Amino acid sequence: MKIYDYEGFPNPARVRIALAEKGATEKVQFVHVDVMKGEHRLPAFVSKNPSASVPALELDDGTFISECSAITEYIDHAFEGISLTGKTAKERAVIHMMQRRAEQGVMDAVGAYFHHATPGLGALELYQNKEWGMKQHERALSGMQYFNGVLATQPFAAGENFSVTDITLFVGLSFADFAKIAIPADCTALLAWRARMAKRTSMGGTGS
Numbered sequence: 001m002k003i004y005d006y007e008g009f010p011n012p013a014r015v016r017i018a019l020a021e022k023g024a025t026e027k028v029q030f031v032h033v034d035v036m037k038g039e040h041r042l043p044a045f046v047s048k049n050p051s052a053s054v055p056a057l058e059l060d061d062g063t064f065i066s067e068c069s070a071i072t073e074y075i076d077h078a079f080e081g082i083s084l085t086g087k088t089a090k091e092r093a094v095i096h097m098m099q100r101r102a103e104q105g106v107m108d109a110v111g112a113y114f115h116h117a118t119p120g121l122g123a124l125e126l127y128q129n130k131e132w133g134m135k136q137h138e139r140a141l142s143g144m145q146y147f148n149g150v151l152a153t154q155p156f157a158a159g160e161n162f163s164v165t166d167i168t169l170f171v172g173l174s175f176a177d178f179a180k181i182a183i184p185a186d187c188t189a190l191l192a193w194r195a196r197m198a199k200r201t202s203m204g205g206t207g208s
C-alpha cells in the first residue's frame with residue numbers, strides 16, 4: 001500500500017504517527033507529493049482525491065482513501081498492535097466523537113487560521129478571508145480550553161486509553177505552535193498531557 005504525503009506537514013504527520021503506533025511504518029511505501037509546487041492540484045492526483053490534499057492512501061487493489069480519520073481507520077484494522085479507534089461499541093463511539101472534536105475544535109480551526117489569517121502556503125492560497133481566519137483562532141483557543149477540562153479528569157483525550165484522538169490533538173497543538181497560536185498558560189492539564197505524549201516514540205520521543 002502507498003501513502004501519498006508531504007513529510008513534515010500536519011495532516012500527513014497524523015498518519016505517520018498512527019503507522020508508528022502500529023509498528024507498520026516499514027510496511028507502506030511513501031510517495032512524495034510536491035504540495036509546494038501544486039502537484040496535489042494536478043488532474044492526475046485530483047482524479048484520485050477530489051479534495052486535493054495529502055495524505056491519501058492507495059491500496060494494492062487501487063482503492064484510494066483520503067481523510068486522516070478514514071486512513072487511520074484502515075491502518076488500525078489492517079495491522080496488529082495497539083487499538084487506535086476502539087474495540088467495544090462504546091469505545092468506538094466515544095473515540096469517534098472525541099476525534100471529531102479534536103479535529104474540528106483544534107486541528108481544523110488552527111488550519112483555517114493558518115490558511116486565512118496568515119500568509120499560509122503563500123502563492124498556493126487562492127482565497128483568504130482574514131476575519132473568518134481570526135474567528136478560527138478564537139475557536140482553536142476554546143478547543144484547547146475544552147480539552148484542558150477533559151484532560152483534567154482523564155489520562156487520554158478520549159478516555160482511559162491512548163487513541164487516534166490523542167494523535168489528532170497532539171498534531172493540532174504542534175500546528176498551533178507553527179502558526180503561532182500559544183496554548184493558554186492556564187491549560188495546565190493539556191500542557192501536562194502534551195509533555196507526556198511527546199515522550200512516545202511515534203511522536204518523536206524516546207519512549208521513556
Ligand SMILES: N[C@@H](CCC(=O)N[C@@H](CS)C(=O)NCC(=O)O)C(=O)O
Nearest residue numbers: 009010011012053054055067068069
Ligand atoms: N481533512 C483532511 C485535511 C488534509 C489537508 O488539509 N492536508 C493539507 C496538508 S497538512 C494539504 O494537503 N493542503 C493542501 C492545500 O492547502 O492546498 C484530512 O484529514 O486529511
